[in-house]
Amino acid sequence: MNTAEFIPKIRSEKIEEIGFTWQTPSNIALVKYWGKSDPQLPKNASISFTLNNCHTITTIDFSIQESAPCADFDLFFEGKEKEEFKPKIAGFFKRVEVYCPYILDYKMVINSENSFPHSSGIASSASGLSAIAMCLMRLEQALNPRLTEVYIIKKASFLARLGSGSASRSIEGPLVVWGKHPKIAGSSDLFGVQFPYKVHPVFQNYQDAILLVDKGEKQVSSTLGHNLMHKHPFAENRFKQANENLSKMSEILQNGHLEEFIGLVESEALTLHAMMLTSAPYFILMKPNTLEIIHKIWEFRAAENSNICFTLDAGANVHVLYPFSEKEKVNRFIESELANYCQKKQYILDAVGFGAKKG
Incomplete structure (x- = not known):
């Protein structure tokens, strides 16, 4: 190093x-x-x-x-x-x-x-x-x-x-x-x-709506969560899986296969929280409304033949990812349905950006 x-x-x-x-x-x-x-x-x-x-x-x-x-x-x-x-x-x-x-x-x-x-x-x-x-x-x-x-x-x-x-x-x-x-x-x-x-054009202007499910302080900090991986029974397999998934993601980002992107992104999100569920001590950062939103996204994707998907950070909020071509349709869905599961119906519409800017 x-x-x-x-x-x-x-x-x-x-x-x-x-x-x-x-x-x-x-x-x-x-x-x-x-x-x-x-x-x-x-x-x-x-x-x-x-x-x-x-x-x-x-x-x-x-x-x-x-x-x-x-x-x-x-x-x-x-x-x-x-x-x-x-x-x-x-x-x-x-x-x-x-x-x-x-x-x-x-x-x-x-x-x-x-x-x-x-x-x-x-x-x-x-x-x-x-x-x-x-x-x-x-x-x-x-x-x-x-x-x-x-x-x-x-x-x-x-x-x-x-x-x-x-x-x-x-x-x-x-x-x-x-x-x-x-x-x-x-x-x-x-x-x-x-x-x-x-990068395939479909990923160059991707959308991310952040649904504010829980605005409180996390029960377990990310620092503590990371430390719990030191003695985690599944840690080594997880590290190997993540690196293999990055190889797959590299190919997906270049070829634009949205179905593969959806499957990998959602699997990564749930695996992250599975590590929390199986650590010692174990903890849960998702909230009931996190799961409600996930199920609503799955239902909408099937009914509308959409490429919408979700990911999660180490918390309860849901990042809704979707191509720019579906922006209007998905934004209406978020406002009419998913916002109901957010604190005070609050969410933030965002998109892919380009990093640091001089003020």
């Missing part, structure tokens, strides 16, 4: 004051990763659609100060200081300090906001930490203008991963692979890479 390339070789002239704003998206995994080792290395490779509308916008203002023993920062979320968010960000800065030693020379003021409601049940760690990583890399570029754009994107994904594994997949789009895989050229456990092969 070669991480030395991400340690700055030179220290340039310091900049008194500078600020950057970046917008980075959430993502939804098609082939899931569940289980990791330190430092944030996946037990199997995964691939995700980068989203467009669900994003975080973060501004970091840097002002020079005497070098501190640890990162010095204030954190504001949607205009309000958030002390309860600081420990996670402080932990992130501590992990990246060796790769970004310049952060100790600056006081940082971080202002962040989401395009989706906080505590809506949509994981914001991927979008939030990838936005911070992009701001750090733009500071590094300002300190060392010789850095290439390819290196900046690669290191941003590497840094984001150290805060949240899935954040490594939120720097680029529309499809990103994280985890070393023999069938994916350039893939790595250290950072995400764009899917390197030509």
Whole structure:
């Protein structure tokens, strides 16, 4: 594992004051990763659609100060200081300090906001930490203008991963692979890479409606869930299955076979939750309305000869995936039927996006 390339070789002239704003998206995994080792290395490779509308916008203002023993920062979320968010960000800065030693020379003021409601049940760690990583890399570029754009994107994904594994997949789009895989050229456990092969047109503007079934805090955190895979009786078979499924997904994304896509995506979602059901201790993150929605999707797909399908993250909310050609029909179905199973009938219409954008 070669991480030395991400340690700055030179220290340039310091900049008194500078600020950057970046917008980075959430993502939804098609082939899931569940289980990791330190430092944030996946037990199997995964691939995700980068989203467009669900994003975080973060501004970091840097002002020079005497070098501190640890990162010095204030954190504001949607205009309000958030002390309860600081420990996670402080932990992130501590992990990246060796790769970004310049952060100790600056006081940082971080202002962040989401395009989706906080505590809506949509994981914001991927979008939030990838936005911070992009701001750090733009500071590094300002300190060392010789850095290439390819290196900046690669290191941003590497840094984001150290805060949240899935954040490594939120720097680029529309499809990103994280985890070393023999069938994916350039893939790595250290950072995400764009899917390197030509994607069939049907997947280039895919739709994702996020049904907000449960907006409360999860009973079991993703970190704890990942840790339970260490002694899971089915762990090794699951890691093997996921890597085999990524090989299959690579072919599907290139040939456009929607029936195979549906079967694989839904199987991956249910397998993820099967790992939770069979861990020790076991836990259930799906809610009754999650299952109601799944059955409604199956009924609609059969009745309408549709290519609609679902996937799930580590939670109760349902991601409804469907081709752009079915957008109007499926959106009507969501509004008339599926919304009834959401908290306050809330859902978010999203689509495949292209990664980080300068603010």
